[in-house]
Amino acid sequence: xxxxxxxxxxxxxxxxxxxxxxxxxxxxxxxxxxxxxxxxxxxxxxxxxxxxxxxxxxxxxxxxxxxxxxxxxxxxxxxxxxxxxxxxxxxxxxxxxxxxxxxxxxxxxxxxxxxxxxxxxxxxxxxxxxxxxxxxxxxxxxxxxxxxxxxxxxxxxxxxxxxxxxxxxxxxxxxxxxxxxxxxxxxxxxxxx
Numbered sequence: 001x002x003x004x005x006x007x008x009x010x011x012x013x014x015x016x017x018x019x020x021x022x023x024x025x026x027x028x029x030x031x032x033x034x035x036x037x038x039x040x041x042x043x044x045x046x047x048x049x050x051x052x053x054x055x056x057x058x059x060x061x062x063x064x065x066x067x068x069x070x071x072x073x074x075x076x077x078x079x080x081x082x083x084x085x086x087x088x089x090x091x092x093x094x095x096x097x098x099x100x101x102x103x104x105x106x107x108x109x110x111x112x113x114x115x116x117x118x119x120x121x122x123x124x125x126x127x128x129x130x131x132x133x134x135x136x137x138x139x140x141x142x143x144x145x146x147x148x149x150x151x152x153x154x155x156x157x158x159x160x161x162x163x164x165x166x167x168x169x170x171x172x173x174x175x176x177x178x179x180x181x182x183x184x185x186x187x188x189x190x191x192x193x
Contacts, residue, residue, distance in 0.1 A: 063096040065089050075168045082169035092122055092167075120146065123161040 035049040068089045069076040079085060090096060098106045124131070129143035150157050153164070166172050 059097060061095050061097040062090055067096060078166065078169040083171060084168060119160040119162050
């Protein structure tokens with residue numbers, strides 16, 4: 001007597017797979033956006049076309065220095081004609097969107113933008129000789145040992161960088177002062193002769 005082979009396990013597996021495929025297709029229709037993968041070539045079609053419009057409608061968080069020029073013309077002109085011309089405004093002031101969205105109340109991420117300690121911390125991020133912002137090419141960014149620099153200039157150690165340097169054009173007033181004192185020296189020498 002031969003018995004019929006029991007194939008119910010195979011039927012269960014096939015039914016289970018069919019149920020999984022139908023369930024996956026149903027879930028996919030609800031979860032995957034309709035505009036995903038319907039355009040472009042074979043290799044570049046797996047993105048949602050509406051994502052491009054979503055990104056275009058989004059308010060940008062970071063912008064270029066030129067975007068700051070419309071409101072801050074004086075600072076912009078100083079900065080683009082100074083040693084700091086390659087710095088982004090956002091490097092010191094933080095993201096453009098934070099400033100604009102707060103209607104100018106957020107100036108940067110300094111605890112007190114006019115406070116000496118905050119200004120020193122900001123300037124010394126690049127100009128501190130101990131850090132070396134450009135270690136392989138130290139001539140690119142002038143660095144100082146902060147307390148020694150103040151002693152050399154005969155000013156108090158409590159002075160902040162912006163008391164001598166214009167932050168957006170750091171050498172502007174220094175050069176003017178050097179020219180002024182050089183002119184005084186020439187006048188003194190002319191009076192002695």
